[in-house]
Structure formats: structure tokens, C-alpha cells
Amino acid sequence: MDENTIILYPLSNFTFSTKEAQPEEDPSVATRIQRLQRNYEESGMRRTVEGVLLVHDHGHPHVLLLQIASAFFRIPGDYLQPGEDELEGLKARLDEKLGLGKDVAVDPGMNEEWEIGDTLAQWWRPNFETFMYPYVPAHITKPKESKKMFLVQMPARKVLSIPKNMKILAVPIFELYDNSARYGPQLACLPHLLSRYNFVFMGNEN
Known part of the structure; x- marks a missing residue:
């Protein structure tokens, strides 16, 4: 199978549970930008990683999104600590957002490790503002944030545990x-x- 082929498993193969809420660190966009500025002064450009998780339903690709509040959507991921490896960091962020809650035991076949694939895109935040671009503007020499979006190959089956304050x-x-x-x-x-x-659409795994 060539490198441009993605195997998608049906949505019905996946089990969804809930776990403790994970409140957002910042109550507003303004406070998020303020924290970004403080972090930049301490550690330099922020590096963020996110995972694109794909399944299929009725033979069409679907992306798994987290919904926070009524109208804020995101793919799972978060920022890295200074010096943290991108791929290992993304696996840790996916476990944090979607991994099982404490003391939850499941069949090992339902809890396979994340398989990180291609880098799909890289976005840049040139200044301390909300706008990000898929390039570094010509006049910017020190962008404030870099965000990479990675393709994640979903296993045939997996239990995903969702924080109570998200969908x-x-x-x-x-x-x-x-x-x-x-x-x-x-x-x-x-x-x-x-x-x-x-896309190769697989059938149900029982």
C-alpha cells in the first residue's frame, strides 16, 4: 500500500467514554494572547502540535473534532514544553485529551498507541494576535507561535475518553x-x- 493511502475504520468501531473535565487555561482570547506573550518572553516561540484523526461513516471521511462551549471547535493537541520532541509530545497531548481516565481498564486491543503520520500543515502566528497564516509573512523575523498539524492513523478499534466539559x-x-x-x-x-x-474504507471490526 503506497504512502498516500489512508485506511479509515468506521465510526462505529470506536467507543467513547467520559472523564474529568479539563477547563481551558484561559477564560478569553485576550488572556490567551497575554499568556502567549509572557511565555514568549520566557521561552521564545511557542510550538503547538495537533492531530487530525479520521474515521468514516457511510463511506465518507470524517474528522474527529472537540467542541468546547457552543461554537468553538478544535482538533486535539496543545503546545509543547521547551525542548520537547514533536511526535512524542503530540502522543502525550492526545493521551491527555482523549486517553483513558484514571484506573480504567480495557482490552489492550482497544488501547493501541497513537501512530503519527505526515505533517499536513504548518501555521504561523506572526504577532501577539489571533491571526495565523500558512506561511511566515515576509516582514516577520521572529514569529510568536508555530503550529503543526499531523495526520494520525487511527487503529481498527480504540476507546476515546472525552473530558466532561467537551464534546x-x-x-x-x-x-x-x-x-x-x-x-x-x-x-x-x-x-x-x-x-x-x-482513502480505503474498512468494514466493522468486532
């Missing part, structure tokens, strides 16, 4: 396409980024 949604890629008004430019570009792949 997980399987959103079809046709809904994301050209829909930055609802999902923002980074999520709306995912159909373009995924268009170079061939």
Missing part, C-alpha cells in the same frame, strides 16, 4: 470545505490538505 464530533469533510465562518480557516483547509490521499 467529540465526527464532522464530514464536505462540511468543513470552504466553511471557515463556522470552523475557522485552519479546519476549513483540511479537505484541501487531505485531497492528495486515497
Whole structure:
């Protein structure tokens, strides 16, 4: 199977549970930008990693999104500590967001390790503001944040544990396409980024 082929398993193969809430570190966008500025002064450019998790439903690719509050959507991930490896850091962030809660035991076949694939995109925050771009503007020499989006190959089965203050949604890629008004430019570009792949839709695993 070539490197541009992605195996997708049906949404029904995955089990969803809940765990303790994970409140957002910042109550508003303004306080998030203020914290970014403090962190930049201490450690330099922030590095953020996120994972694009794909499943299929009725033979169409869906992206797993976390919904926070009523209208804020994101793919799972978070910022790295200074010096932290990107891939190992992403696995740790995925475990933090979607891994099993404490003292939860499941069949080992339902708890396989994350398999991180290609880098799909890299976004840059040139200044202490909300806008990010898929390039570094020509006049910027010291961007304030770099965000990488990685493709994650989902296993045949897995238990995903969702913080109580969030929801997980399987959103079809046709809904994301050209829909930055609802999902923002980074999520709306995912159909373009995924268009170079061939999808193989697997059946149910019991």
C-alpha cells in the first residue's frame, strides 16, 4: 500500500467514554494572547502540535473534532514544553485529551498507541494576535507561535475518553470545505490538505 493511502475504520468501531473535565487555561482570547506573550518572553516561540484523526461513516471521511462551549471547535493537541520532541509530545497531548481516565481498564486491543503520520500543515502566528497564516509573512523575523498539524492513523478499534466539559464530533469533510465562518480557516483547509490521499474504507471490526 503506497504512502498516500489512508485506511479509515468506521465510526462505529470506536467507543467513547467520559472523564474529568479539563477547563481551558484561559477564560478569553485576550488572556490567551497575554499568556502567549509572557511565555514568549520566557521561552521564545511557542510550538503547538495537533492531530487530525479520521474515521468514516457511510463511506465518507470524517474528522474527529472537540467542541468546547457552543461554537468553538478544535482538533486535539496543545503546545509543547521547551525542548520537547514533536511526535512524542503530540502522543502525550492526545493521551491527555482523549486517553483513558484514571484506573480504567480495557482490552489492550482497544488501547493501541497513537501512530503519527505526515505533517499536513504548518501555521504561523506572526504577532501577539489571533491571526495565523500558512506561511511566515515576509516582514516577520521572529514569529510568536508555530503550529503543526499531523495526520494520525487511527487503529481498527480504540476507546476515546472525552473530558466532561467537551464534546467529540465526527464532522464530514464536505462540511468543513470552504466553511471557515463556522470552523475557522485552519479546519476549513483540511479537505484541501487531505485531497492528495486515497482513502480505503474498512468494514466493522468486532
